[in-house]
Amino acid sequence: MKILTFSTLFPSSVRPSHGIFVETRLRELLKSAQVEARVVAPVPWFPSTGARWGEYARFAATPRREQRNGLEVLHPRYLLAPKIGMTAAPLTLALGARAAVQQLVDEGFDFDLIDAHYYYPDGVAAALLARHFRKPLVITARGTDLNLIPQYPLPRRMIQWAARQADASIGVCAALMHVLGDLGIERARLHVMRNGVDLQRFRPLPQAQMRAELGIDGAPLLLSVGHLIERKGHHVAIDALAALRSTHPGARLVIAGEGQEHERLLQRARERGVADQVRLVGSVPNTELLRWYSAADALMLASSREGWANVLLEAMACGTPVVATCIWGTPEVVTDDAVGRLVAERSGAAFADATRALLAAAPDRLAVRRYAEGFSWDATSQAQVRLFQSLAGAQAGVLRHV
Structure with missing residues (x-):
């Protein structure tokens, strides 16, 4: 099964700790040997790598494409405009990423499913991409995307739309899925899959x-x-x-x-x-x-x-x-x-x-x-595999009958 992981929260060579929890879950999933993955991790466009720009310069310095721990990662640019960025970001994010996703398809990676992380703006952008490429979509909620952002009316409506477009939503805790349930999303499409911990990396030392x-x-x-x-x-x-x-x-x-x-x-x-x-x-x-x-x-x-x-x-x-x-x-x-x-x-x-x-x-x-x-990763990884396989299989069945 081929999955496309999509999120602005993903490490790069210039920001190695940024979104490392998304990379960790994906790496654990790949250990199942039942999934092949590519990553599209957009970064905001910025014109200069000058040191005086600090964090913004890292955006410009991010490579367009790189290998991380055996994973192929593309970093297309998207426009994040001051003041209007919060409401426009889902659209500019989708537009900026579409060519990179098409590039992977043209290279032979015709993925079965989009695995998106962070509901807003990433999940909303992923919903637009899923409609364009006619692929199943799973969005994982991680925290602020659902325990803060829905307080704003327009982002809340976009989150509701994306959740209805998604074939399934995953929450890293039950409390996050309660938010989507309260927003009117069908409970049967809400899944709780907690994060695990890397028990080899994190171990007691004297x-x-x-x-x-x-x-x-x-x-x-x-x-x-x-x-x-x-x-x-x-x-x-x-x-x-x-x-x-x-x-x-x-x-x-x-x-x-x-x-x-x-x-x-x-x-x-x-x-x-x-x-x-x-x-x-x-x-x-x-x-x-x-x-x-x-x-x-x-x-x-x-x-x-x-x-x-x-x-x-x-x-x-x-x-x-x-x-x-x-x-x-x-x-x-x-x-x-x-x-x-x-x-x-x-x-x-x-x-x-x-x-x-x-x-x-x-x-x-x-x-x-x-x-x-x-709290090992095994149970979560296997739950992901089962969910992804069921959605990819359902999509294949639909296409056979089109």
Whole structure:
């Protein structure tokens, strides 16, 4: 079976961590040996690779075509205009990608199905492409695409249209599929297929050794991982660290990620009097995160929105318990107090209380690892294969009778 994976969320040689969760699911699916895939991962058009343009320059530097881990990936350009970008993006995305998709067909890759990721604008654009190429369509929802964007009237209507065009929708957690159900989409076409965790990449390493290598002393080490944006809650983690001083005065917080909140987070640490206990280490390659997870005593995830937070499973696969906001798919990831704590209130005080209780309980790291082992990719990959085969087979039957 040949599938075309379509998403703006996919790594490239110039942005190797961008959308890595989409690449991971596809790579796991390919291990089934029942699927062949090509990837069309459009990037916004930008005219210059000059260093002064920062992230925008990376768009221009992205190769038009490349090989990643044995996958053929095309990066066509699309227009993302300021101010009107949000509403026009599905159309410009589809128009920009159509020639690249046709190129793959002309080269002999006449795919059976479009596997799209992220409902808006990607899923809407994929629905336009599916109609043009007369192919079945599956759209996977991942978080903000359904727990935030439908608040805007026009994108909500486009999401509803795309969901009706799609032969099936997948949610990485049940909460996301409830959104589509509430938008009037037939429940029989909604499927929950959770993300797994790469249990070979994320594995426990000796904690003392990792602390020594990373320059961490023996005090409790808390870790917060993700883009430096407000909704990831790194500022809440800083507040929690300050609130922990009464019981854990030597605790440290390491924040791994990069983004627009960098200076604000440093300022917050100064205001809370914990500047010397907070360390921002920048973006850490996915392959290196296990060292930080293994060194930490707890991962803190104070997000305001999450679909399925991969960092929680990654940390637990390394034996590290977690403290996380009780939102969306997170209660489906953390179901046992023996591996973590869920926090109802997104505040420093609430996270400090939960972290204090977790540190006092001192969860067994081997038990935390065993819990994560229940989230391998096998079940999800096989569920995808069954769904894709059923849709491709149905399409073939329709074409035989046309």
